[in-house]
Amino acid sequence: MKLPLLYLLCSIKSAVGSPLSTSTAISSADFNSLLQGANFAAAAYCDSNTKAGSKSVTCTGTGSDICPQASGATILGTFSNSGAVGYVARSGNNIVVAFQGSKSGKQFLDDFNVFQTPVDFWCSGCQVMGAFLNDWEVVSTGIIATIKQALVGHANSPILVLGHSLGAGVATFAAVDIQGNFTSSPVTLLSYASPRLGNQAWADWYTANGPKISKIYRVTHHKDEVPQIPHKSSYNSVWRHFGPEYYITKEDLSPAQSDIVMLAEQESDLGIDGKPGNITNHLNDPTEHRNYMIHLSGNTGC
Ligand SMILES: *[C@@H]1O[C@H](CO)[C@@H](O)[C@H](O)[C@H]1NC(C)=O
Numbered sequence: 001m002k003l004p005l006l007y008l009l010c011s012i013k014s015a016v017g018s019p020l021s022t023s024t025a026i027s028s029a030d031f032n033s034l035l036q037g038a039n040f041a042a043a044a045y046c047d048s049n050t051k052a053g054s055k056s057v058t059c060t061g062t063g064s065d066i067c068p069q070a071s072g073a074t075i076l077g078t079f080s081n082s083g084a085v086g087y088v089a090r091s092g093n094n095i096v097v098a099f100q101g102s103k104s105g106k107q108f109l110d111d112f113n114v115f116q117t118p119v120d121f122w123c124s125g126c127q128v129m130g131a132f133l134n135d136w137e138v139v140s141t142g143i144i145a146t147i148k149q150a151l152v153g154h155a156n157s158p159i160l161v162l163g164h165s166l167g168a169g170v171a172t173f174a175a176v177d178i179q180g181n182f183t184s185s186p187v188t189l190l191s192y193a194s195p196r197l198g199n200q201a202w203a204d205w206y207t208a209n210g211p212k213i214s215k216i217y218r219v220t221h222h223k224d225e226v227p228q229i230p231h232k233s234s235y236n237s238v239w240r241h242f243g244p245e246y247y248i249t250k251e252d253l254s255p256a257q258s259d260i261v262m263l264a265e266q267e268s269d270l271g272i273d274g275k276p277g278n279i280t281n282h283l284n285d286p287t288e289h290r291n292y293m294i295h296l297s298g299n300t301g302c
């Protein structure tokens, strides 16, 4: 008798933390997706890839290639408008839309404008972080047009929408509209180190895949504080993550496939053991925030 595959996949249970998190091993395909996405997210921090006229992705600012899986991808367009900075590229059959995160702690705090705004056009009663949504809305028309152009002669190309930190937040909203506009292209969202982005109704909608995005990865790392902000109840609002969560358990680089688990629930409360994130701690030591699969820069660009 063959063992059901599910049995093999569900063999890891976390021993600590309350409530108990049910964690599942990830596949090698998941691992490869997370690694490839991190390479493209790292490339979004390099000014050479986001300035107008850039032709192909390069990641050699400090001498060595920090994101080899992104290097050489053809840049189809760049954008730069307040919180939304990044590029659209073609890499093999994929179209990549990559959003840069904040380059400094000060920029992060400036961007981190924690008011909620209703998004009833997405789901009834839903509210999201207004500043990040606005970041997406100011560049959305240009990005949608660039993708449309890129699909000419390459109908149904998969689209990867990704970013780190602030960039993950903007990507999470962008993925909704991009999948909505291009229903025959499978969209993959790769969100690394995102803060909480919306209220319970919005998190429930995203968890139930209301936006019908083909594949959603929300990645967190060890004790990175940023996924623990805004606090669950703060700024006169309720803030929740959507599930599942892909949690990198290993502190230092580079994680192996077995160092990453999928946690099914919306809020795993692992990380800093469910405590609210402390932005001062984070700014004092952002190492774990910067290390997602590879070193995603932020301070120094490439
Ligand atoms: C297409 O994208 C635009 C943003 O440019 C958005 O306003 C619109 O709702 C999207 N359409 C669909 C069907 O999702």
Ligand SMILES: *[C@@H]1O[C@H](CO)[C@@H](O)[C@H](O)[C@H]1NC(C)=O
Pocket (backbone or CB within 6 Å): 278, 279, 280, 281, 284
């Ligand atoms: C946040 O961390 C700093 C040290 O990095 C500490 O001084 C401060 O008390 C902490 N704040 C809270 C609310 O725990």
